[in-house]
Amino acid sequence: MIKIALAGQPNCGKSTIFTMLSGVNQHIANYPGVTVDKKTAHLSHSGEKIEIVDLPGTYSFSSFSLEERVAKDYLINENPDLIINVIDASNIKRSLYLTFQLLELGKPVVIILNMMDVAKRRGLEIDVQKFSELLKVRVVEAVGSRNIGKKEILSSITEAHKHKATGFEINYEELEPYIARYTEKIKISSEISPRWFAIKALEADEAVLSKAGITKEDMDEEYRRIHSEHQIDIDSFLASVRYQSADYLYHKCVKETSEKRETFTSRADRVILNRWLAFPFLAGVIYLVYQLSIVLGYKLTNYTWPYLAMLKNFIISVLPEPQFTDVPILTDFGIWMTNSALALLNYVPIFLILFALIAIIEDIGYMPRIAFILDRVFKRYGLHGQSTLPLVLGGAFVGGCAVPGVMATKGIADERARLATILTVPYMNCLAKVPFYALLLGAFFEGQMTVMMFFISTVTIFIALSVARLITLTFLKNRETAPFVMELPPYHLPTIKGVVLRAFQRVWVYIKKVGSIVLAVAVVLFMLLQFPGVSADKQAEIRKRTDAAVLKFYITAEATQYHGILKENETVYKLINIYNTYRAQKMTASSSAAAERIDAALQAEYPELAGFIIPENDEQKLINREIRTISRTGQTLLNDMKSEKIRNSFLGMFGRSLEPITQFAGFDWRVNVAFLSSFAARESAVATLGSIYETGKTDQRAEEAISEDGLYTPLHAVAMLIFMILTPPCIATMIVVRIQTGSYGWMMFAIFFPMILGVVMASVFFKIGTAFNLTGLQTMLVFYVSMAVTAVAAGLFKGSSVNWKGGYLK
Numbered sequence: 001m002i003k004i005a006l007a008g009q010p011n012c013g014k015s016t017i018f019t020m021l022s023g024v025n026q027h028i029a030n031y032p033g034v035t036v037d038k039k040t041a042h043l044s045h046s047g048e049k050i051e052i053v054d055l056p057g058t059y060s061f062s063s064f065s066l067e068e069r070v071a072k073d074y075l076i077n078e079n080p081d082l083i084i085n086v087i088d089a090s091n092i093k094r095s096l097y098l099t100f101q102l103l104e105l106g107k108p109v110v111i112i113l114n115m116m117d118v119a120k121r122r123g124l125e126i127d128v129q130k131f132s133e134l135l136k137v138r139v140v141e142a143v144g145s146r147n148i149g150k151k152e153i154l155s156s157i158t159e160a161h162k163h164k165a166t167g168f169e170i171n172y173e174e175l176e177p178y179i180a181r182y183t184e185k186i187k188i189s190s191e192i193s194p195r196w197f198a199i200k201a202l203e204a205d206e207a208v209l210s211k212a213g214i215t216k217e218d219m220d221e222e223y224r225r226i227h228s229e230h231q232i233d234i235d236s237f238l239a240s241v242r243y244q245s246a247d248y249l250y251h252k253c254v255k256e257t258s259e260k261r262e263t264f265t266s267r268a269d270r271v272i273l274n275r276w277l278a279f280p281f282l283a284g285v286i287y288l289v290y291q292l293s294i295v296l297g298y299k300l301t302n303y304t305w306p307y308l309a310m311l312k313n314f315i316i317s318v319l320p321e322p323q324f325t326d327v328p329i330l331t332d333f334g335i336w337m338t339n340s341a342l343a344l345l346n347y348v349p350i351f352l353i354l355f356a357l358i359a360i361i362e363d364i365g366y367m368p369r370i371a372f373i374l375d376r377v378f379k380r381y382g383l384h385g386q387s388t389l390p391l392v393l394g395g396a397f398v399g400g401c402a403v404p405g406v407m408a409t410k411g412i413a414d415e416r417a418r419l420a421t422i423l424t425v426p427y428m429n430c431l432a433k434v435p436f437y438a439l440l441l442g443a444f445f446e447g448q449m450t451v452m453m454f455f456i457s458t459v460t461i462f463i464a465l466s467v468a469r470l471i472t473l474t475f476l477k478n479r480e481t482a483p484f485v486m487e488l489p490p491y492h493l494p495t496i497k498g499v500v501l502r503a504f505q506r507v508w509v510y511i512k513k514v515g516s517i518v519l520a521v522a523v524v525l526f527m528l529l530q531f532p533g534v535s536a537d538k539q540a541e542i543r544k545r546t547d548a549a550v551l552k553f554y555i556t557a558e559a560t561q562y563h564g565i566l567k568e569n570e571t572v573y574k575l576i577n578i579y580n581t582y583r584a585q586k587m588t589a590s591s592s593a594a595a596e597r598i599d600a601a602l603q604a605e606y607p608e609l610a611g612f613i614i615p616e617n618d619e620q621k622l623i624n625r626e627i628r629t630i631s632r633t634g635q636t637l638l639n640d641m642k643s644e645k646i647r648n649s650f651l652g653m654f655g656r657s658l659e660p661i662t663q664f665a666g667f668d669w670r671v672n673v674a675f676l677s678s679f680a681a682r683e684s685a686v687a688t689l690g691s692i693y694e695t696g697k698t699d700q701r702a703e704e705a706i707s708e709d710g711l712y713t714p715l716h717a718v719a720m721l722i723f724m725i726l727t728p729p730c731i732a733t734m735i736v737v738r739i740q741t742g743s744y745g746w747m748m749f750a751i752f753f754p755m756i757l758g759v760v761m762a763s764v765f766f767k768i769g770t771a772f773n774l775t776g777l778q779t780m781l782v783f784y785v786s787m788a789v790t791a792v793a794a795g796l797f798k799g800s801s802v803n804w805k806g807g808y809l810k
Helices: 014-022 066-077 089-103 116-121 128-135 150-161 173-185 194-202 206-212 216-230 234-253 264-272 278-318 329-345 348-364 366-381 385-396 402-411 415-427 431-444 446-473 496-530 536-558 569-587 592-605 618-648 650-657 659-665 669-678 684-692 702-709 714-726 731-741 744-771 776-796
Strands: 002-008 026-030 037-045 048-054 082-088 109-114 124-126 138-141 254-256 485-487 807-809
Touching: 002 014, 002 066, 002 089, 002 150, 014 037, 014 048, 014 082, 014 109, 014 150, 014 496, 037 150, 048 150, 066 206, 082 089, 082 150, 089 109, 089 116, 089 124, 089 234, 109 116, 109 128, 109 150, 116 124, 128 138, 128 234, 138 150, 173 194, 173 216, 173 234, 194 206, 194 216, 194 234, 206 216, 216 234, 234 254, 264 278, 264 366, 278 329, 278 348, 278 366, 278 431, 278 446, 278 569, 329 496, 348 366, 348 431, 348 496, 366 385, 366 446, 366 776, 385 402, 385 415, 402 415, 402 731, 415 446, 415 731, 415 744, 431 446, 431 714, 446 714, 446 776, 496 618, 496 650, 536 569, 536 618, 569 592, 569 618, 618 650, 618 669, 650 659, 650 669, 659 669, 659 744, 669 714, 714 744, 714 776, 731 744, 744 776
Parallel strands: 002 048, 002 082, 082 109, 109 138, 485 807
Antiparallel strands: 026 037, 037 048, 124 254
């Protein structure tokens, strides 16, 4: 098998090349110990099996970012047979910095000049043959978005694998004697070139120093000697030589023709990045994302829910049958787990559209521009444009995850912005919160979902900025800051295949989470809600009401010719179960033909009892009415027992103990239980509410059950939304906060400050809405405006000065 590492700088089209080569044969996991995605694909060509690993995009091996460390560790420890370096053909000079470092590894390399169509539109003529000769590697032209170059790339892979690397080297002039000495000195068992290890040792790469057994103190002495003898700074000198080499190679291989003219990117950016239009345009993009994903996606659930209901009916049909109000524990557990899963899977259409739209925004090239636009605002709060990626990963667009968001802060250079970003990422709307939002919006704000989601998504930015300003003016006031520089890639048309694949991959990650963390939490919650169980007095009351309902049915049946068939309890209970199953199947029938098939199946399977379900004479109709009555009575009794059991359970008691505090926000013990369960995994709030409000109607969604219950109003829903917006994410994120800050104190702050703030703010605005008789939407608007005003005031407040300016590269 040929093991290949796919490397390249961000925005070079590397993911597009990876998708073109692999198709749907992709596997996504995480690199060990980090939350960076590891994409792997397997394919065959000319009888050779090939494994391709898509390394994280990195500008060089000298930035010491998380992505660089992951990519470098893979190349050193996993020992790939070959490296594919993807280069943006329209930005060759800048891309060569990483290329030189890859070539110095001493591995066979194939270079892909991607986006050749963009280069030609910019009036660039590239001498590919000359390019290949100077770098001593195979160079392939490609346009990944159009599936151009795949055959040539695969052929180059098999050819390059048969030959060893040709020993490309850059002459580092004054440093060459030191490189040669360390090349001999460093003894590392690896197929990577010793010269590369020597160069990295001179760059003070701690990973290389530890492998080579060289102490930092020894190298510090060497650095001082070099600086004294040659008056050079090693890092700056190495970078200068590489940039000079890139400039030389560019002018030898690239010709800028007279046809070169202003690009579409430049024209578009005059509008999109305009001082006055940038923010309205960004707001419009966000609003459109939610209109298409949340609103349209929620409408699609009307079509997908019947299939989930059918799945629920099937699962219930294979569980042990209840004996009227006596439900086996296995059946109760099975229904609980089914409701927990389906309450979340119901929102898969929303996620598919949301992830597809985010992939489109990323591929087009608008995501880095969002960072540039927001940098104008962020720097007023002690943050800068580099904070954008962690906030987006955390869920600034809704649908992220705070764990990679916090991990991504490692690339932020200055300590103040990094710590402030770590502590504000948890306020973003991670993917796990979306089902909860969709649940409450579907229950109480179905007609205003777009505007409500717009409020929810953008108010978190105001909250994060206010908290960041508070922190940077107090705890982090004396920390150093650093300038912000980010590359703005040219605009590209996204590929349908790439967008669809990434959307499905991210949804699959969500589904796996439902199948692991959330369902594991559901098991624990089920146990906590089962004990100590229903009181003896309540059990006696339920038995009395059960006996009365059964007796009434017997009296009715006794007056008909069918009393002989219906004289046993087992038969009556069986008839009730058949009726409940039949009703559920009919409710999910997609057509009249499907309904007829259900009738036929009933008559074939239960010929003696089918007449009571589909009556044909007056006596059967009389019994049918009694079946429907006793079925409703049984469901009422089961709901009463369930409420009693949950209310008296260990978790219910804890939820009730919090009511003296949460009552001011309108939360009862049910809401408290849901929020308590959500701290393990946010989705569990939906799973818990969905299971608590299970009514026995298999065709009824959780949001319908909650809205019909009558206990909560849209004002209660707004208070719940405010609390969820402000509270910290799951336990996993808090652990990552501890790792990234190195402080349990910051972790405790990240847990309890948002929690206290959430209770206070939910209570304040619930009371405001109640006092002024506001609707839920009006209360949310008041909250939104209050947070916006607070953020503006915090930005205008003069604290410690910020003396740097952001910048960007094009």
